[in-house]
Amino acid sequence: MIDRTPRSLTSRRGFLRTLGLVASAGLIQACAPAAPAPSKPAESKPAAPAATTAPAAAAPAKPAEAATSAEAAKPAAQTAPAAAKPGGTLVAGWDSDPGALDNNLDRGAVTRTLLHMVYDRIVERDIAVKADLPPFGPGLATSWEVSPDAKVYTFKLRPGVKFHDGTPCDAEAIKFNIERNSNPNHPFYHKAGAGANALGYKDLDKVEVVDANTVRVTHKAPFADFLNVLAFGTYSIGSPTQIQKVGNDEFGNQPVGSGPFKYVERERGVKVVFERNPEYWGGAPALDRFIIRPLPEAVARLTALETGEVDWTNNVHPDSIEKVRANPNLVIELAQLPNTWGYIPNHRAEPTKNVKLRQALNWAVNREALSKDIMKGLAVPSTSPFAPTGTAGHNPNIKGYSFDPAKAKALLTEAGYKGEELRFQIPQGAVGSPFAVQMNEYLQQNFKDVGINVKIEALEAQVMQQNLSNGMPNDVHAYSVGFSVDEMVNLQRHYRSDLVPPNGNTNPGWIENPELDAKLKKALETSNEEERKKIYFDIQQQAVDMAAWVWVVHQKGARAWSKKVQGFVNPNSYMFTFKTVSLG
Amino acid sequence: MRAYVCGRLVSAVPVLFGVSVVIFLLMKLIPGDAAQVLAGPSATREEVELIREDLGLNEPLYVQYGKWLARAVRGDLGRSIELRAPVTVMVLERFKNTAILAGASMLLAVAIGVSAGVISATRPLSLFDRLAMVGALFGNSMPTFWLGLVLILVFSLGLGLFPSNGMYDIRSGGGPVDLLHHLVLPSITLAGVSAAILARVTRSSMLEVIHREYVTTARAKGLGDRRVIWGHALKNAMLPVVTVMGVQLGYLLGGSILVETVFSWPGLGLQLFRAISSRDLPLVQGGVMLVSAIFVFLNLAIDVLYAFLDPRVRYS
């Protein structure tokens, strides 16, 4: 084999002069000041024709490049909008490329948001209204009856709803969807979907079509939280006709739902295109189309927004918030996500199995500084399992931890901690939280300051995932986690001893407390909502007292858009929708 | 000659086979699996198990590999686990984008590098020569991801002249001008190292040949016709240059991931990186096989070219 290493000669006599000249160029580049990017000059279009209802909030027309001339904005905050003039294509820059749009699979918050736009569910959390907590309400079902033993649910469906392919979305369709994800003998049994929806359908007894618009679901055991589960994105209803036509594998690539937007096409890594569903039962959206542009780089998203390449973006980096705020053409809003971010300590291994050590960890964290200085307001301090807004489970009266290094040190002495090294494993580069590594580094300093010796191991997100399923081995002392914790039923997943691995991956720290278990069981069986709430609040307080987790912050999502985007509601949720948006 | 080519072709097969086995084993050794990824963060063990069975991940390794191989030789590279689309289609789609970037970078590198090398060779030790060689030194030492960031900083964020990401402007729907606009910064970044290497090789190769030709002809004829020398010298000098160009092209196609990351260029490198992260075995295998095959055949083409031009090689 011939060695093809290039042979070259360099003549470098007289180098000194030229080296000096050229090297300075490199230095200049390194010190280049960051001049703010000018946004593309806005072409001033003539004021939109006034033949439309012009609500007071409409800004004067100042578009960059709407595909068609956009008209007055629709009034915001209405799920069933009045007939507004349609038009325009919204381009949104998102932080990742959505996965397959399968109605029963969880591909992450980004994809689930799209599920909310392409499909409907039996019941919904309405993310199109401005509220502290997205309100729970009707979806495809307009009303329902629950039997006193919380086993039988009868849903009355909205008549006349059609899928994008024209077929009716009726009781038969709902039955198809539910059975497909629960009955192994169904001709289109969706194994992966059954897995993802196990929480809702595991104890299913039967599904009956009572009449064309009434469907009855019966469980084998009491399931008081069933309705809350049904509002989740993976319980979306897809068109049986389309599923039968293309098969389980392909359905995610050619999705057909009944939602406000229809899927058109996609080019991987470049764009995903959706268009308006004019027959939508909730009123057709104003936009003609919207296009998702995946831009994983925070800087790229920011630049694209500033230059007008995109109109809307999510996940603004904390350090860019000021820049966006200062830009007169842009709007930025922070939404409280139902996110609980912190550590799950190992309850089986020394020394974290000692409650005093766990409490010390909690007292050592300076949540305020983390939220304000490092996260620039993109997080709020967390002292309990639920975020203060945007979650149904928040207990306003909970007594939690604050920043008290002295107390931490005292507890450490009481616990007999001798400075052993603690191994904390954290995910690196998880989508939506690119900042996680820095946050963890900050906390490591917090711990060091009170004398706790923490070693961080940053693992690939996939590996962390597997570790969560396997549970913590004896020589790992905590996992850094950022769970979506919104409904109270989530407490079941995190604290029940029968859900430790391998039965689940939400309790990897081996929390096995008989008292907690008893309370959790009772809650499942209590169908009275007030009673149930009391029990769950009690559970939360106990969890806090025993320092089951180390709660650090609840993260917020920063979303920014150009002023020409009207009517966007920024809900306190991972999800959001474009169905109320118009381009002004 | 034919024997040589056939011989080389035949030896390429076990190499590709070896590549596929290595990549298969590596992916299997990596902790975490695709079923986990598909199931999502809130799935239980049983949910993951169901998916795993669905994907055939519980079968013995040699069975899994055998199935893949049987389909692969027929041209069916399977379906991506994460995205459910056929691998061949996905890989070719993204390869097209990488090829565009690599092609533009190659053009740029050749244009700048070879011409600089030729001019340098004609005026050795002049100011141009020295500047060019310093430039080549810098280009050779430049970490591509740093260069990319600096270019974005200056030309995109600072002066707003060029877009900082992607291939097309979504709104205007593409078109060659738009593509060129998006191509400028990434191709300059990628071309840097290649241009530097080409400049140096061209210069040294030219110098050596000129010297030889000039001296020989000068001795034979007295002074010799400059143009004849130039024409002759250039042709002879190009052989090592073309060799290097081939090597560089291979490097550009395979190593574009850093530039694609910085510029969010939807190319194959980025896709493979993501596929490795999500443990999407069929996609990784398909993509790596494609790149390796190109690499191997590119090398083969260069060897054949060499053999064609230099008979001594054929018999080694």
Added chain:
Amino acid sequence: MTAVRNRGGDRRLWALIWARLRRDPVALGAAIVLLALAIVVIAAPLTAPRDPLRQEPSIRLSPPLTPGYPLGADGLGRDVLSRLIWGGQISLVVGVVPVLLAALAGVTIGTFSGFFGGRLDNVLMRCLDVIFAFPAILLALAIVATLGPSISNAMLAITVVGIPSFARLIRASVLSLKEQAFVDAARALGAGSGRIVLRHILPNSVSTVVVYGTLEVGKTVVFAAGLSFLGLGVQPPTPEWGAMLADGRQVLAVAPHVSTVPGLLIFLVTVGLNVLGDALRDALDPRLRG
């Protein structure tokens, strides 16, 4: 590299190098600067002004020339200069060790392959071809992903990727050398294979390896930084030049120095290594001039 007992060869090597450096002020300058840098970096506990891990959220992202922070502060308020110095230790190790290991392995393989030829040669070269057929960065990626992200695994991956080139280089050299007259002479005098290889062939290849190795160190530093850039290297909060570059990407618009300064350093070090490597090549192995 010098498993060579040929003292004469040794002295000649150094003499050549020194002679060249004396005549070439730029290369000499590069060598001195690199040496100085290495010393500063090795003596990090003494030379770094601050604790590279100490966070001061109140001054995060301060630009260079802030009082007390000559090169500015990063996203957590840590001193960039100190992190660069401490990070240099890692970059030094990661730049040199894989090259040494790859050279060792590559020289061994290449020598055996070239000298003994035949079946062994074929098999070895095929195996190396397989490694060579992979795009380097993807192979390194896959290896690190398999073994887990850490500095040692990154070094292992880089070593594996670098072996084929060394092996081929040595093999080519051995192939041409073994036909030469002095080998026949040695054999005629009764020298066994081992002796021939060690005493006669290797010493003549050493200079090739030294030159190539020097140039490779620069490329390796960049390659390792690239791996860290993609998230597969050091573990936080350990400083390392490539990782620092990656950290600063998100704040490029508001605090470019966090990325550009480490990158500049990588660039300058590589330039120095290339200058030195070129000088060495000119001095030791005129054949490589081409």
